[in-house]
Amino acid sequence: MKKVLPVLALGPIMAISLQAAENKDFNYHVDRFADIEVLRYEVPGFNDLSLNQKKMLYYLSQAAQAGRDIIWDQNCRYNLQLRHLLEQIYTGFQGDRNSADWKAFDQYMKQVWFGNGIHHHYSNDKFTPGFSPEFFEAQVALLPDSALPLADGQDRPAFMEIMKKVIFDPAFLPKKVNQDGSQDVIVNSATNLYAPGVTQQEVEDYYAALKDPNDPTPISYGLNSRIAKDADGKIYEEVYHVAGLYGPAIAKIIYWLDMAKSVAENDAQREYITKLIDFYITGDLRTFDEYSILWAEDTKSDIDFVNGFLESYGDPLGMTASWEAYVNFKNPEASARTEAISGNAQWFEDHSPINPAFRKPEVKGVSAKVITASYLGGDAFPSTAIGINLPNANWIRAAHGSKSVTLENITEAYALASIGNGFNEEFVIDAPTSKLLDDWLYITDMLHTDLHECLGHASGRLNPGVDPDALKENGATLEEARADLFALYYLPDAKLQEIGVLENPDAYKAEYYKYMLNGLMTQLNRIELGKDVEEAHMRNRQLIAKWILEHGKKDKVVELVKKNGKTYVKINDYKKMRDLVGQLLAEIQRIKSEGDYKAGNDLVQKYAVKVDPKLHKEVLDRYATLDIPPYRGFVNPVYHTVTDPDGEIIDVTLDYTESYPDQMLRLSRENSNL
Numbered sequence: 003m004k005k006v007l008p009v010l011a012l013g014p015i016m017a018i019s020l021q022a023a024e025n026k027d028f029n030y031h032v033d034r035f036a037d038i039e040v041l042r043y044e045v046p047g048f049n050d051l052s053l054n055q056k057k058m059l060y061y062l063s064q065a066a067q068a069g070r071d072i073i074w075d076q077n078c079r080y081n082l083q084l085r086h087l088l089e090q091i092y093t094g095f096q097g098d099r100n101s102a103d104w105k106a107f108d109q110y111m112k113q114v115w116f117g118n119g120i121h122h123h124y125s126n127d128k129f130t131p132g133f134s135p136e137f138f139e140a141q142v143a144l145l146p147d148s149a150l151p152l153a154d155g156q157d158r159p160a161f162m163e164i165m166k167k168v169i170f171d172p173a174f175l176p177k178k179v180n181q182d183g184s185q186d187v188i189v190n191s192a193t194n195l196y197a198p199g200v201t202q203q204e205v206e207d208y209y210a211a212l213k214d215p216n217d218p219t220p221i222s223y224g225l226n227s228r229i230a231k232d233a234d235g236k237i238y239e240e241v242y243h244v245a246g247l248y249g250p251a252i253a254k255i256i257y258w259l260d261m262a263k264s265v266a267e268n269d270a271q272r273e274y275i276t277k278l279i280d281f282y283i284t285g286d287l288r289t290f291d292e293y294s295i296l297w298a299e300d301t302k303s304d305i306d307f308v309n310g311f312l313e314s315y316g317d318p319l320g321m322t323a324s325w326e327a328y329v330n331f332k333n334p335e336a337s338a339r340t341e342a343i344s345g346n347a348q349w350f351e352d353h354s355p356i357n358p359a360f361r362k363p364e365v366k367g368v369s370a371k372v373i374t375a376s377y378l379g380g381d382a383f384p385s386t387a388i389g390i391n392l393p394n395a396n397w398i399r400a401a402h403g404s405k406s407v408t409l410e411n412i413t414e415a416y417a418l419a420s421i422g423n424g425f426n427e428e429f430v431i432d433a434p435t436s437k438l439l440d441d442w443l444y445i446t447d448m449l450h451t452d453l454h455e456c457l458g459h460a461s462g463r464l465n466p467g468v469d470p471d472a473l474k475e476n477g478a479t480l481e482e483a484r485a486d487l488f489a490l491y492y493l494p495d496a497k498l499q500e501i502g503v504l505e506n507p508d509a510y511k512a513e514y515y516k517y518m519l520n521g522l523m524t525q526l527n528r529i530e531l532g533k534d535v536e537e538a539h540m541r542n543r544q545l546i547a548k549w550i551l552e553h554g555k556k557d558k559v560v561e562l563v564k565k566n567g568k569t570y571v572k573i574n575d576y577k578k579m580r581d582l583v584g585q586l587l588a589e590i591q592r593i594k595s596e597g598d599y600k601a602g603n604d605l606v607q608k609y610a611v612k613v614d615p616k617l618h619k620e621v622l623d624r625y626a627t628l629d630i631p632p633y634r635g636f637v638n639p640v641y642h643t644v645t646d647p648d649g650e651i652i653d654v655t656l657d658y659t660e661s662y663p664d665q666m667l668r669l670s671r672e673n674s675n676l
């Protein structure tokens with residue numbers, strides 16, 4: 003369960019000027035196209051690690067690359083074929099690189115790389131190509147049959163017909179994940195987690211028959227499988243494992259995990275890697291739970307990673323997980339902050355403004371640390387989260403706790419790459435508020451992430467017998483709202499001064515202001531005019547912001563005001579806003595604890611989905627004057643091994659110079675495993 007950085011467009015930030023000075027020679031900017039900017043991140047501290055630790059990070063980076071094709075295929079069943087074809091054209095192009103068609107093709111190629119397929123990573127909409135079908139056909143005509151990634155039994159005309167549909171037909175597979183509950187969300191989603199022809203009803207019936215509501219340790223059904231239909235119309239699972247679906251990629255992952263295990267830091271780490279390999283071999287979800295427990299309980303190792311099927315945002319039903327990988331090591335200085343928070347987890351739980359019956363009597367080991375990301379893979383690349391909290395299974399979180407990490411060097415890269423971008427001047431209501439953000443947004447945003455991940459997701463409990471999936475397609479939105487509200491509620495609390503993580507008791511106002519500005523206005527920059535809000539984190543933010551705006555109306559807690567024809571967020575009463583945060587948290591916790599689908603759906607439909615078209619257009623127009631990319635992601639550093647004459651690795655170094663296309667093409671060359 004993760005939090006993506008809300009507004010990737012922070013103004014100048016004084017709170018990080020020290021690090022900024024330290025990093026002033028580092029060039030964060032790599033590429034810019036469509037609505038995307040590609041950055042690079044630095045891995046401070048890498049050179050100070052031991053040789054074994056560097057080797058382990060190298061092996062894990064290889065494991066994180068090896069599964070790249072899995073996420074491409076999960077996202078849509080034509081993605082891999084299309085990528086091979088586009089890359090052939092891209093690398094072999096001999097024509098005029100100043101032509102409009104080539105420029106549009108270049109942009110489309112970069113978008114497809116960024117989306118790990120033909121759909122936008124965030125809006126889920128299919129990309130619209132700017133080049134002509136004639137240009138495309140002429141380019142493909144130059145390729146020999148042997149260069150075409152034809153499927154078994156597929157000839158060139160059949161291949162071309164489907165590829166043209168995939169690229170140019172806006173009605174064909176228009177949306178990767180469709181969460182419009184008034185339709186069949188599976189039939190109307192392009193995701194390849196379900197075979198064509200499978201319906202939502204069939205999937206729900208299939209899993210309902212498997213689920214045992216009285217199992218105290220319920221399996222995460224569907225987490226690692228694709229649902230297909232046999233010749234008799236019977237539903238079955240194609241399980242992801244070394245001898246099953248995605249076997250060749252999984253075999254490579256296992257190879258590199260095995261190498262990592264050979265240089266593991268300690269027994270606990272070796273044990274969970276062994277269990278993860280077991281899981282990749284068998285696909286057995288009980289083994290996955292055992293792995294998850296071992297992983298959550300390893301809080302001693304410096305190096306940490308996840309590699310596998312973990313988060314299910316890519317599934318309209320929230321069951322099957324996308325393949326992803328994060329490799330990282332601990333940042334001990336910054337971890338003092340999250341350790342102070344997680345060390346007081348029970349206090350926060352006991353003082354949460356929810357019905358006491360829904361509080362956890364005993365919060366189990368919420369471990370939290372700040373880490374330095376050293377490699378991103380699968381669904382976490384190029385677009386990444388800034389915090390991760392796993393495992394996701396409620397019963398494991400309750401019985402064994404969870405591990406929460408904040409990716410500090412990623413957050414820092416976002417912030418440092420944003421300095422001086424004009425955002426505050428355009429959208430923030432006045433100079434004192436701008437100064438508030440400059441002074442306090444960086445630290446309060448970090449704390450918001452910490453509280454969201456370490457405590458928010460881990461707080462509260464379900465009533466006995468309530469199905470954890472009872473909120474269905476709104477589950478992710480409401481869960482993110484719950485975690486955000488928990489964090490917002492505690493940011494103004496004097497407890498933060500008491501435990502020494504935030505010096506200024508008024509600093510929270512920076513995060514409150516940004517949250518309302520983002521939820522009511524600026525996140526709309528990520529949506530095309532005329533479209534609704536779709537993505538769970540964005541829905542959650544709009545839900546909270548609009549609910550507070552409406553419920554604070556009579557006391558004028560927050561207002562949208564006009565100045566020189568432009569709309570601004572004005573917060574008149576921060577204290578009352580906190581009360582409203584607490585009220586909404588209580589209601590959403592009740593909805594979750596009781597599994598009240600209807601109340602949850604009403605909230606989502608009323609506040610989270612619809613957009614005021616006039617305000618939306620204004621936001622887009624004002625953003626357009628700034629040229630701030632709505633989305634950002636990263637290239638990874640390139641790992642180079644230094645070997646002695648016997649081929650033994652004697653050092654590992656990181657190279658930060660690779661371009662975005664070079665990195666993408668190299669990954670395809672090295673890891674076309676499916």
Ligand code: ZN
Nearest residue numbers: 003004005485
């Ligand atoms: Zn979250």
